[in-house]
Amino acid sequence: MKKTLVLTIILVLSLLIGAGLSRTLLAQQKDGVKSIELPAMVFDLADGPNRDKAAGFCAICHGAEYIPMQPKMSKAQWTATVTKMVKAFGAPIPQEDADKISEYLGGAYGTGK
Amino acid sequence: MGVHHFTRREFLKAAGTVTAVTALGGMPFDALAAPYERRLVKFPEKTNLILLTSRPPQLETPLSYFKEQITPNDAVFVRWHISEIPTSVDLAEWRLKVGGNTEKELQLSFGDLAKFEKVSYTAVIQCAGNGRSFFDPRVPGGQWKNGAMANVTWGGARLKDVLNAAGLKAGSVDVSFNGLDRGPLPSVPDFVKSLAMDHALEEDIIIAYEMNGKPLTMLNGFPARLIVPGLYATYWVKSLSDISVNTKAFEGFWMNPAYRIPDTECGCIPPGSKPSRTIPIHRMSTRSLIITPTEGETLKTNKPVNITGVAFSGGYGIKDVIASTDGGRSWSQAGLGKDLGKYSWIQFTLPWKPAKAGTYTLMAKATNSIGDSQPFEGLWNPAGYLWNKVEPLTVKVK
Numbered sequence: 001m002k003k004t005l006v007l008t009i010i011l012v013l014s015l016l017i018g019a020g021l022s023r024t025l026l027a028q029q030k031d032g033v034k035s036i037e038l039p040a041m042v043f044d045l046a047d048g049p050n051r052d053k054a055a056g057f058c059a060i061c062h063g064a065e066y067i068p069m070q071p072k073m074s075k076a077q078w079t080a081t082v083t084k085m086v087k088a089f090g091a092p093i094p095q096e097d098a099d100k101i102s103e104y105l106g107g108a109y110g111t112g113k
Numbered sequence: 114m115g116v117h118h119f120t121r122r123e124f125l126k127a128a129g130t131v132t133a134v135t136a137l138g139g140m141p142f143d144a145l146a147a148p149y150e151r152r153l154v155k156f157p158e159k160t161n162l163i164l165l166t167s168r169p170p171q172l173e174t175p176l177s178y179f180k181e182q183i184t185p186n187d188a189v190f191v192r193w194h195i196s197e198i199p200t201s202v203d204l205a206e207w208r209l210k211v212g213g214n215t216e217k218e219l220q221l222s223f224g225d226l227a228k229f230e231k232v233s234y235t236a237v238i239q240c241a242g243n244g245r246s247f248f249d250p251r252v253p254g255g256q257w258k259n260g261a262m263a264n265v266t267w268g269g270a271r272l273k274d275v276l277n278a279a280g281l282k283a284g285s286v287d288v289s290f291n292g293l294d295r296g297p298l299p300s301v302p303d304f305v306k307s308l309a310m311d312h313a314l315e316e317d318i319i320i321a322y323e324m325n326g327k328p329l330t331m332l333n334g335f336p337a338r339l340i341v342p343g344l345y346a347t348y349w350v351k352s353l354s355d356i357s358v359n360t361k362a363f364e365g366f367w368m369n370p371a372y373r374i375p376d377t378e379c380g381c382i383p384p385g386s387k388p389s390r391t392i393p394i395h396r397m398s399t400r401s402l403i404i405t406p407t408e409g410e411t412l413k414t415n416k417p418v419n420i421t422g423v424a425f426s427g428g429y430g431i432k433d434v435i436a437s438t439d440g441g442r443s444w445s446q447a448g449l450g451k452d453l454g455k456y457s458w459i460q461f462t463l464p465w466k467p468a469k470a471g472t473y474t475l476m477a478k479a480t481n482s483i484g485d486s487q488p489f490e491g492l493w494n495p496a497g498y499l500w501n502k503v504e505p506l507t508v509k510v511k
Contacts, residue, residue: 031204031205032203032204032205032223033201033202033203033204033205034201034202034204034328034331034335034336035200035201035202035331036157036158036200036201036331036332037157037200038156038157038167038168038170038200039154039155039156039167041154041164041167041168060297060298061195061196061296061297061298061301062166062168062169062196063166063167063168063169065164065165065166065167066166069165069166069255069256070253070254070256071246071251071252071253071256073253077253081253088302088366088370088371089301089302090296090298090299090300090301090302091300091301092298092300
């Protein structure tokens with residue numbers, strides 16, 4: 001009795017796994033379709049006032065890594081960068097928030113100048 | 114609009130995912146390392162590459178892959194500009210639209226494209242910002258080291274043949290190219306590039322649907338991308354969807370103000386200054402790079418070693434490469450490897466047997482067939498383009 005149950009479970013599991021595998025294979029084999037799944041990656045920004053504002057607005061268009069990747073910049077350079085995001089790249093950041101984000105970046109990722 | 118941020122717990126969860134993905138590749142990876150550092154990540158159809166950014170993806174090739182003359186598809190660097198990149202393409206649906214100032218509008222299927230005469234050659238693909246992280250003073254942008262380049266054999270249809278099939282009408286001045294990538298918002302400028310009409314009709318520009326004999330990887334522009342050999346890869350529009358023949362010069366954001374260099378002989382200006390006039394970036398500068406031995410490697414006294422590397426230029430081939438083992442005081446002619454044509458890189462080798470223990474500075478300097486070579490000091494421009502300095506590499510001999 002116990003043996004039958006174990007065998008049944010194994011059979012059901014193999015069928016399920018088999019069905020899953022063949023579905024995957026079919027999806028990959030459909031002629032002329034190429035699909036990829038991008039890995040989800042999340043990066044912590046450095047602590048500081050208005051960190052959440054920066055993280056939120058910047059994430060509309062790009063991953064947070066764009067920020068720590070940059071060389072350390074002065075407050076003026078970070079302000080110019082945020083202005084570029086708004087004016088050139090069309091980021092919908094109200095001026096008041098843009099100012100706070102520049103302040104944050106100049107502090108957390110700045111040269112101190 | 115919702116402003117959100119990730120909690121520590123969500124971060125750990127996401128970091129765990131990344132670690133798991135990378136663990137499959139068996140390469141070192143520390144998702145929790147802070148602050149930001151260059152690390153290896155695994156993306157679809159790619160081997161472990163160095164992460165610059167994840168969204169949109171910018172992935173750099175570790176230099177060890179440049180020991181080979183041809184870069185394997187899974188090691189070719191990745192660089193997208195705007196975040197909504199194609200992740201699924203059904204070739205039954207995909208069409209390449211060719212129109213604008215043409216006799217007729219074409220809607221080419223993948224099969225239609227393959228019916229044009231197939232052209233194949235090897236060409237270096239290099240990001241305009243390759244080497245940007247070495248600029249002094251530093252400049253913002255993708256902080257590439259030297260791995261935003263690859264040498265690939267491309268196969269596809271001539272752009273010229275495709276344009277002629279559509280029939281160019283009088284008054285055509287340039288051609289613009291758009292791909293499947295989009296900005297996350299309509300306000301974000303779409304990535305569109307253009308070539309002047311006479312350039313677009315050059316024999317060697319192709320719409321490639323093969324890299325190294327295989328379909329393009331999704332992240333390198335499946336199903337077809339423009340190949341403009343000799344020019345920086347900014348013109349090599351990925352996942353092509355629209356080709357438009359224009360009666361007025363196309364002036365989109367990615368032609369102006371983006372991807373421009375100072376209008377000076379060297380494309381450079383005094384460090385930290387502003388250019389008075391700019392032009393679109395164009396041909397690649399001549400450059401070379403030592404691949405072996407590697408920076409900081411320890412070699413043995415009296416044991417022969419080959420100094421090897423790659424050299425290429427903006428479509429003019431390489432005439433010679435000289436190399437130095439004493440920081441540039443004396444130079445020797447390096448031997449050149451197989452010539453795969455003027456757009457390919459060529460491998461160079463200089464046999465060396467260090468007789469004395471000590472620290473040595475190795476250098477290589479390439480000259481192309483029209484006499485252009487490499488500077489000993491890094492050129493500077495505000496966007497961090499055209500990096501081609503003779504790079505010193507230090508090794509120890511014990």
